[in-house]
Amino acid sequence: MIKEILTKADEKMNKTIDVLKKDLASMKAGRATPAMLDKITAEYYGAETPLNQLANISVPEPRTLLIQPWDKNSLSDIERAILKSDLGLNPSSDGSVIRLIIPELTEETRKKLVKDVKKTGEQSKVAIRSIRRECNDKLKNLKKESDISEDEIKKSEDDIQSKTNKFVKEIDDIITKKEKDILSI
Structure with missing residues (x-):
């Protein structure tokens, strides 16, 4: 016992x-890591879904995150979720991918x-x-x-x-x- x-x-x-x-x-520490987005969920067909289940998240450069949604229709929902999050990052989209630039601390x-x-x-x-x-x-x-x-x-x-x-x-x-x-x- x-x-x-x-x-x-x-x-x-x-x-x-x-x-x-x-x-x-998941804390924003000046370097881009996909884990920064772990707590963010976006609405996808009526259900709150974690970003890593909606898109491929990669780090092409040390201070850039690239979010490539599997369903292009979810792009605006993902952008909205990032804007609503407490990360304070502005997503920029070209219609097929979202880029997040992590500012210098x-x-x-x-x-x-x-x-x-x-x-x-x-x-x-x-x-x-x-x-x-x-x-x-x-x-x-x-x-x-x-x-x-x-x-x-x-x-x-x-x-x-x-x-x-x-x-x-x-x-x-x-x-x-x-x-x-x-x-x-």
């Missing part, structure tokens, strides 16, 4: 790291972006700590309900704390790397 609780906590913490990496990849934009990165990292740390707290609560309930020794509970709490420390350090490393990327562009 204890092993199951610890395994579930480990899975949740790994998912938190995956979400953090996805969130950071100003010093002010870099600082704001670094602040957003730190905020996202802090939210991930809070999620990791919340998973730890949830796990510790389950362990305490387990102790009340069954005849598990105090030593086993203490060892398990130590295990979850060391996992928490490991994941928090991993988040710090990811955030530091992203900050360096943003400041060195």
Whole structure:
């Protein structure tokens, strides 16, 4: 039972790291990446559909995204979705493809972006700590309900704390790397 609780906590913490990496990849950091458009959906025949399911997204140049819709009729819907998004990019269309030019980052934009990165990292740390707290609560309930020794509970709490420390350090490393990327562009 204890092993199951610890395994579930480990899975949740790994998912938190995956979400953090996805969130950071979708941030506009001066370089064009298809992941920037991952959160954008466009209306396609009445259903909100992710852009990567509506078009081929490529990076022909370091600061340019090329969006080539599979259905030319969805071109205007895709443009509208990009304009409504929080990316702040202006799509330019030639009737068959959409080009997105990623502007150079100003010093002010870099600082704001670094602040957003730190905020996202802090939210991930809070999620990791919340998973730890949830796990510790389950362990305490387990102790009340069954005849598990105090030593086993203490060892398990130590295990979850060391996992928490490991994941928090991993988040710090990811955030530091992203900050360096943003400041060195």
